[in-house]
Amino acid sequence: MKLYNSxxxxxxxxxxxxxxxxxxxIPRVEVDLARFEHKAPEYSAVNPFQVIPxxxxxxxxxxxxxxxxxxxxxxxxxxxxxxGATPLERATVEMWQxxxxxxxxxxxxxxxxxSHPHMAKLEDPQVPDWAAANRPRAxxxxxxxxxxxxxxxxxxxxxxxxxxxxxxxxxxFAKPARIPIPPDLTNLMRWHExxxxxxxxxx
Amino acid sequence: MKLYNSxxxxxxxxxxxxxxxxxxxIPRVEVDLARFEHKAPEYSAVNPFQVIPxxxxxxxxxxxxxxxxxxxxxxxxxxxxxxGATPLERATVEMWQxxxxxxxxxxxxxxxxxSHPHMAKLEDPQVPDWAAANRPRAxxxxxxxxxxxxxxxxxxxxxxxxxxxxxxxxxxFAKPARIPIPPDLTNLMRWHExxxxxxxxxx
Numbered sequence: 001m002k003l004y005n006s007x008x009x010x011x012x013x014x015x016x017x018x019x020x021x022x023x024x025x026i027p028r029v030e031v032d033l034a035r036f037e038h039k040a041p042e043y044s045a046v047n048p049f050q051v052i053p054x055x056x057x058x059x060x061x062x063x064x065x066x067x068x069x070x071x072x073x074x075x076x077x078x079x080x081x082x083x084g085a086t087p088l089e090r091a092t093v094e095m096w097q098x099x100x101x102x103x104x105x106x107x108x109x110x111x112x113x114x115s116h117p118h119m120a121k122l123e124d125p126q127v128p129d130w131a132a133a134n135r136p137r138a139x140x141x142x143x144x145x146x147x148x149x150x151x152x153x154x155x156x157x158x159x160x161x162x163x164x165x166x167x168x169x170x171x172x173f174a175k176p177a178r179i180p181i182p183p184d185l186t187n188l189m190r191w192h193e194x195x196x197x198x199x200x201x202x203x
Numbered sequence: 204m205k206l207y208n209s210x211x212x213x214x215x216x217x218x219x220x221x222x223x224x225x226x227x228x229i230p231r232v233e234v235d236l237a238r239f240e241h242k243a244p245e246y247s248a249v250n251p252f253q254v255i256p257x258x259x260x261x262x263x264x265x266x267x268x269x270x271x272x273x274x275x276x277x278x279x280x281x282x283x284x285x286x287g288a289t290p291l292e293r294a295t296v297e298m299w300q301x302x303x304x305x306x307x308x309x310x311x312x313x314x315x316x317x318s319h320p321h322m323a324k325l326e327d328p329q330v331p332d333w334a335a336a337n338r339p340r341a342x343x344x345x346x347x348x349x350x351x352x353x354x355x356x357x358x359x360x361x362x363x364x365x366x367x368x369x370x371x372x373x374x375x376f377a378k379p380a381r382i383p384i385p386p387d388l389t390n391l392m393r394w395h396e397x398x399x400x401x402x403x404x405x406x
Contacts, residue, residue, distance in 0.1 A: 048347050049306055061291070068297040075290035087278035088264070094271040102268075103252055130333040144251050 002027045003069075004046060004054040009033060010109065010169045012053040013203070014066045015073075017165045020200035022077045026055075033122065067097065070162055082162045089156075096156040096163035104145060105170035107138040112177035138179055142188055149187035153194070160198075168195040205230045206272075207249060207257040212236060213312065213372045215256040216406070217269045220368045223403035225280045229258075236325065270300065273365055285365045292359075299359040299366035307348060308373035310341040315380035341382055345391055352390035356397070363401075371398040 003019075005012045005028040019026060031037045031052050038050045047054045047064050055063040055072065063069050074083050084090035113123040114131035145167075149155070155163040171192045174181055181188065195201060206222075208215045208231040222229060234240045234255050241253045250257045250267050258266040258275065266272050277286050287293035316326040317334035348370075352358070358366040374395045377384055384391065398404060 048351070049302060049344075057291075063294045063298055065298045065301040068294045068301060071297055072290060072294035075293070087275060088260075090278070091266045091271045091275035094274055095266055095268045098268040098271060099252060125332075125336055127330065127332045127336050129328075129330045130336075133328055133330050133333075141252075148251070 001058060002029055002056050004029050004031050004043070004052050004056070006031050006033050006038075006052050009052060010105065010173045011051070011066045014165055014169050015053050015055075015069050016203035017168065017200045018070045018073060018082065018162060020203035021080065021082060021160075021165070021198075022073060024073060024077050036122075067101075067162070070165075074162075082160070082165075084156075084161065093156045093161045093163055096161070097166055100145070100155060100163055100166045100170060103141040104138070105166055105173065107134040107141065108170055108173050108177050108179060110134040111138060111179060112173065115178070116176065135179060138174070138177075139182065142181060142185055146185040146188040149191045153191070155191075164191075164195055165200075167191070168201060172196075204261060205232050205259050207232050207234050207246070207255050207259070209234050209236050209241075209255050212255060213308065213376045214254070214269045217368055217372050218256050218258075218272050219406035220371065220403045221273045221276060221285065221365060223406035224283065224285060224363075224368070224401075225276060227276060227280050239325075270304075270365070273368075277365075285363070285368075287359075287364065296359045296364045296366055299364070300369055303348070303358060303366055303370045303373060306344040307341065308369055308376065310337040310344065311373055311376050311380050311382060313337040314341060314382060315376065318381070319379065338382060341377070341380075342385065345384060345388055349388040349391040352394045356394070358394075367394075367398055368403075370394070371404060375399075 003015065003026045005016070031043055037043055038052055044050055046056065046062055049064070051064070053066060053069060055069045057063070063072055071083060074081075084093040111131045111134045113119050114126050114128060114134075120126055152158060154160050155167055171181065171188075181192070183189065206218065206229045208219070234246055240246055241255055247253055249259065249265055252267070254267070256269060256272060258272045260266070266275055274286060277284070287296040314334045314337045316322050317329050317331060317337075323329055355361060357363050358370055374384065374391075384395070386392065
């Protein structure tokens with residue numbers, strides 16, 4: 001297997017952190033976004049949607065989409081379990097993974113993509129009004145997650161799951177998006193610190 | 204169990220079509236979006252993110268997010284299999300479900316939300332430039348899906364899966380979004396017609 005990766009994008013990091021939690025190592029192929037390698041014919045043949053990451057299996061089959069890659073890794077390496085161990089827990093983990101992806105990572109990423117000067121060429125067109133609409137949305141949702149995390153250490157309950165990995169990547173991405181996390185959100189802050197302290201966060 | 208539903212939104216329809224394919228019936232609670240019932244305290248207690256659908260279990264536990272609900276139903280009622288039967292097929296189905304959600308349903312929904320007069324109060328603020336940016340994106344991605352569907356009858360391969368349900372809902376939603384599907388996309392058209400012809404499409 002090999003993993004098409006960039007160290008400068010949030011989605012491949014979700015897979016790298018997941019692999020680190022599983023203690024699984026997969027050779028990487030670096031895709032240089034600044035040189036538009038993800039839009040070149042060679043990578044477009046790997047992934048017609050021109051997004052990273054992608055996992056290439058030994059027979060040439062491609063699995064795209066961070067969470068699809070993580071789920072495949074979970075099936076190959078079931079321990080530690082990161083997607084849930086029972087039908088209800090699996091549904092709950094998927095719910096929280098999607099909620100943090102949709103309501104936290106997405107608005108933060110939209111602010112970054114549509115306001116950061118570095119994205120002027122990659123995001124065509126940048127829509128400043130869309131960045132402005134997503135900034136208060138990101139902050140409002142941070143408050144909702146803060147409230148949810150009042151009751152429990154991790155997003156899906158008492159233990160670390162793939163949902164927390166998306167949360168780590170989302171909150172770390174708030175810095176380049178220039179959205180300071182409000183310091184009065186003490187539950188969100190505590191959660192973020194606990195995720196950053198895990199060895200996998202360096203992946 | 205009961206399903207919080209609206210007949211005027213695409214995401215609950217994904218679950219209704221899925222249930223119809225499984226021949227499973229779940230009592231529904233209608234949430235009136237036009238009256239902002241999804242933002243009222245009663246529904247906010249069910250789902251703090253104020254989105255539908257949500258599945259309430261008999262013990263009061265809530266599963267939000269269309270795909271998390273569908274996955275839970277798949278575990279309770281495994282046949283017909285709609286999420287994949289092997290690790291590789293499950294990853295492939297998840298990849299295609301996410302791709303059609305992200306690259307087709309999302310841009311079409313963004314055009315609708317940010318340009319349709321009916322959404323002026325529900326989408327606050329409407330960003331006309333964001334609708335304008337998503338219209339060509341939706342059309343470009345329709346072309347990519349058309350090319351993918353040249354080789355096979357369904358999105359994830361030879362058989363119908365949950366990825367096709369998201370595709371049906373996305374393409375049907377192009378009509379209120381006022382994005383005509385280009386008639387020269389014959390593979391996309393053939394796929395859409397085959398999905399609309401299934402009894403589940405009426406759900």
